Amino acid sequence: MAMSEAAPDVPVCGPAFVTERRLVPWIGTSWKMNKTRTEARQYTEALTRTLNATPVSAAVWLLPPFTALGAVCEAARGSSLRVGAQDMHWADDGPYTGEVSALNIKECGAQLVELGHFERRQAFGETDEVVNKKVCCALAHGLAPLICIGETAMQRDYSVAREVVAYQVKVALHGVDPARLPDITIAYEPGWAIGKDGTEAAPVAVNAMHRLIRDVISSKYGTTISEQVYIVYGGSVTQDNAMSFANQTEVDGLFVGRAALEVDSFAAIIKEFSQARSRSTSSSHRDHGDDVPRRAPQLIRPSPQT
Ligand code: PGA
Numbered sequence: 001m002a003m004s005e006a007a008p009d010v011p012v013c014g015p016a017f018v019t020e021r022r023l024v025p026w027i028g029t030s031w032k033m034n035k036t037r038t039e040a041r042q043y044t045e046a047l048t049r050t051l052n053a054t055p056v057s058a059a060v061w062l063l064p065p066f067t068a069l070g071a072v073c074e075a076a077r078g079s080s081l082r083v084g085a086q087d088m089h090w091a092d093d094g095p096y097t098g099e100v101s102a103l104n105i106k107e108c109g110a111q112l113v114e115l116g117h118f119e120r121r122q123a124f125g126e127t128d129e130v131v132n133k134k135v136c137c138a139l140a141h142g143l144a145p146l147i148c149i150g151e152t153a154m155q156r157d158y159s160v161a162r163e164v165v166a167y168q169v170k171v172a173l174h175g176v177d178p179a180r181l182p183d184i185t186i187a188y189e190p191g192w193a194i195g196k197d198g199t200e201a202a203p204v205a206v207n208a209m210h211r212l213i214r215d216v217i218s219s220k221y222g223t224t225i226s227e228q229v230y231i232v233y234g235g236s237v238t239q240d241n242a243m244s245f246a247n248q249t250e251v252d253g254l255f256v257g258r259a260a261l262e263v264d265s266f267a268a269i270i271k272e273f274s275q276a277r278s279r280s281t282s283s284s285h286r287d288h289g290d291d292v293p294r295r296a297p298q299l300i301r302p303s304p305q306t
Contacts, residue, residue, distance in 0.1 A: 084112025193235025
């Protein structure tokens with residue numbers, strides 16, 4: 001058993017876009033404990049067909065349950081879809097019954113790993129220190145961490161949400177090499193907005209929290225690096241409200257739960273958000289007198305699945 005040290009030369013296939021975050025939103029879903037391997041494969045094939053038929057300016061990722069990870073990676077091969085796990089242990093191997101390591105995840109062909117989801121923090125007692133160990137381990141193995149951050153309803157009601165979110169970001173990124181920051185995505189997901197009992201968050205308030213997260217990153221790593229980090233929003237995102245986040249300048253994409261369990265609904269969210277984003281981006285370019293259309297940036301690091 002060994003805990004991994006960060007190894008900056010391991011390639012990661014995270015967001016790491018070349019130029020402007022706003023041009024290519026980063027949109028994904030975790031199916032949580034839903035879908036069998038067969039269902040997951042069928043979903044992936046259907047989504048690939050849909051996105052091939054109507055190309056979108058968005059980078060899309062899927063986080064299936066562990067048992068379906070290999071099948072989804074296989075079904076996504078040759079497409080632009082990225083695939084990740086919903087959690088992992090911070091050790092490479094050892095006496096951790098039921099746990100899954102970065103090596104297991106990599107072997108399936110996955111590129112991302114979600115860490116610190118609210119449900120893992122609440123139901124399984126995951127702490128910020130544990131999230132940090134997992135972040136370092138993921139980077140050391142070339143997996144792009146998707147770090148979930150967010151306050152509880154109680155913390156919101158006691159007006160300490162900003163302090164909690166800043167603390168979570170600082171601890172999650174403790175010891176992370178600045179060069180690795182563009183491989184990291186932060187998902188802001190307030191606990192009170194997640195799940196069937198969640199309440200929708202106001203887009204303006206989400207934008208303000210994303211700005212805070214970026215400011216925390218900036219104070220530690222500088223503005224240039226902080227501007228390269230994708231910060232996505234999750235919590236009761238639906239086809240009806242997805243577009244309302246698209247013109248928020250700090251919202252770089254969406255992390256969708258229930259509303260992405262059906263392919264059609266997820267595909268509609270991806271399409272509507274990315275189209276609304278392109279419209280708001282091109283009008284802001286016009287507002288600034290920039291009439292040269294900008295091309296969407298390519299990914300720096302090609303997906304190993306292509
Ligand atoms: P939800 O889940 O969209 O079903 O609220 C979001 C999440 O937990 O990431």
